[in-house]
Amino acid sequence: MKRNKNLLIGYHVVMDILAAVVTWVIFFIYRKYNVDPHVFDQFSTSILQDNKFWLGICLLPVYWLLLHLFIGYYHNIYRKSRLRELGRTFAVSLFGVILFFFVFILDDIVNSPSDYIKYFLVLFFCQFFLTYIPRVLMTTHINRMIHNGKIGFKTLIIGSDKVALNTYNSVVQQNIRSGNFIIGYVSLPGNDDHTMDSVLPKMGDTHELREIIQKEDIEEIIIAIHNGQRKYIEEILSTIREIPGLTLSILPQTQDYLMGTIKMSSVFYEPLISIDSEYMSPWQRYVKRMMDIIISFFAIILLLPLYLFLAIGVKCSSKGPIFYKQERIGYQGKPFNIIKFRSMFTDAEKNGPMLSSEEDPRITKFGRFMRRSRLDETPQFFNVLKGDMSLVGPRPERQYYIDKIVEKAPYYRLLLGVKPGITSWGQVKFGYAENVDEMVERMRFDLLYLENMSIQMDIKILIYTVLIILKNEGK
Numbered sequence: 001m002k003r004n005k006n007l008l009i010g011y012h013v014v015m016d017i018l019a020a021v022v023t024w025v026i027f028f029i030y031r032k033y034n035v036d037p038h039v040f041d042q043f044s045t046s047i048l049q050d051n052k053f054w055l056g057i058c059l060l061p062v063y064w065l066l067l068h069l070f071i072g073y074y075h076n077i078y079r080k081s082r083l084r085e086l087g088r089t090f091a092v093s094l095f096g097v098i099l100f101f102f103v104f105i106l107d108d109i110v111n112s113p114s115d116y117i118k119y120f121l122v123l124f125f126c127q128f129f130l131t132y133i134p135r136v137l138m139t140t141h142i143n144r145m146i147h148n149g150k151i152g153f154k155t156l157i158i159g160s161d162k163v164a165l166n167t168y169n170s171v172v173q174q175n176i177r178s179g180n181f182i183i184g185y186v187s188l189p190g191n192d193d194h195t196m197d198s199v200l201p202k203m204g205d206t207h208e209l210r211e212i213i214q215k216e217d218i219e220e221i222i223i224a225i226h227n228g229q230r231k232y233i234e235e236i237l238s239t240i241r242e243i244p245g246l247t248l249s250i251l252p253q254t255q256d257y258l259m260g261t262i263k264m265s266s267v268f269y270e271p272l273i274s275i276d277s278e279y280m281s282p283w284q285r286y287v288k289r290m291m292d293i294i295i296s297f298f299a300i301i302l303l304l305p306l307y308l309f310l311a312i313g314v315k316c317s318s319k320g321p322i323f324y325k326q327e328r329i330g331y332q333g334k335p336f337n338i339i340k341f342r343s344m345f346t347d348a349e350k351n352g353p354m355l356s357s358e359e360d361p362r363i364t365k366f367g368r369f370m371r372r373s374r375l376d377e378t379p380q381f382f383n384v385l386k387g388d389m390s391l392v393g394p395r396p397e398r399q400y401y402i403d404k405i406v407e408k409a410p411y412y413r414l415l416l417g418v419k420p421g422i423t424s425w426g427q428v429k430f431g432y433a434e435n436v437d438e439m440v441e442r443m444r445f446d447l448l449y450l451e452n453m454s455i456q457m458d459i460k461i462l463i464y465t466v467l468i469i470l471k472n473e474g475k
């Protein structure tokens with residue numbers, strides 16, 4: 001059961017580096033030989049004293065490691081499929097070789113145009129096979145250890161009745177093990193069925209689920225409840241979905257088989273529906289973060305004259321500081337200080353937390369203008385650069401209001417599974433909320449965003465936000 005994730009990642013990184021180096025050496029020598037068949041007669045002069053040879057050895061491994069990192073290859077390193085790795089390695093090798101070839105190789109000295117095809121094929125097949133062969137060997141070894149029970153993942157079953165017991169028996173009695181080391185179960189609230197007590201200890205109920213996961217270092221959860229209890233699934237998911245590195249599976253219903261929603265990584269295991277805990281693929285997350293940094297950096301530079309105008313306007317509108325900082329709850333429930341241009345009088349919340357309204361007397365005249373055009377939010381580009389926020393994401397709220405929202409809509413916690421944003425689909429479609437009910441209503445749009453998160457969706461929301469600012473139509 002003991003594993004060393006960093007060591008395994010290190011093995012993959014080392015093998016990927018060696019694959020890149022050996023590929024470059026073979027490719028470089030082949031190019032030289034193709035132009036001059038007598039290259040081996042002067043190997044030291046033609047190869048070892050060529051600066052490009054050593055430059056490639058130094059830079060090519062970095063290039064390939066960045067590509068592998070970009071697509072998220074080193075993520076979830078113990079859960080690899082050999083067939084999926086074949087397709088992914090093929091695609092990345094093809095893309096990487098095409099990019100490298102057209103940037104660096106097209107100006108090469110060749111005997112005939114057909115040499116370019118030879119160069120491309122040599123570079124691609126060397127890179128692909130030298131990368132994939134060590135990977136498939138390591139993956140085969142890891143999978144064999146999982147199947148033999150030498151490696152496993154601490155697992156919790158949600159459910160306490162006969163359905164959960166049957167699921168447990170199916171998992172533990174498999175001839176080829178799935179790697180699930182089931183340490184206990186949790187029951188649903190008010191459930192008096194203790195059938196699971198005969199095989200597993202009860203860890204608590206779903207109200208204590210987060211604490212149990214953190215205390216026991218749980219890595220996987222299997223939701224095994226009957227159809228009449230599936231109304232609890234939404235609450236369970238909203239409680240635990242933002243926990244990083246947690247794998248979720250659920251027992252399918254008959255219609256799930258008919259609709260083809262069951263995703264299995266192996267034909268030997270108990271059929272379970274895998275629930276993806278990541279809203280975006282690794283490469284999209286990297287692109288999103290790069291967009292955040294690049295756009296925020298240039299926005300701050302371009303908005304400096306506007307910042308000066310807004311600062312003067314705030315200062316002249318009322319006494320108090322230009323900027324306003326307030327603690328908000330961000331990604332995975334971590335607090336941070338959000339930065340805004342002050343749009344209210346300094347004693348606006350002397351009687352406790354209050355949401356603003358359309359005709360809120362606490363808002364200054366200049367602040368009303370800023371809020372309608374969203375200009376009061378522009379200092380949050382600094383929050384984005386710092387990493388507390390993203391350009392697009394659900395608006396962050398204070399803990400005081402999160403507690404009130406969760407009482408009415410527990411699935412609000414799903415929004416904590418992504419970074420909050422300067423703008424959001426809820427802000428675009430709904431605007432500022434004046435009470436908790438409106439916050440819950442606005443949340444529907446943010447949940448819709450979660451289910452459709454993509455770079456394309458972010459760009460769409462940014463365009464709509466700019467149009468709102470230009471038209472001064474914000475609520």
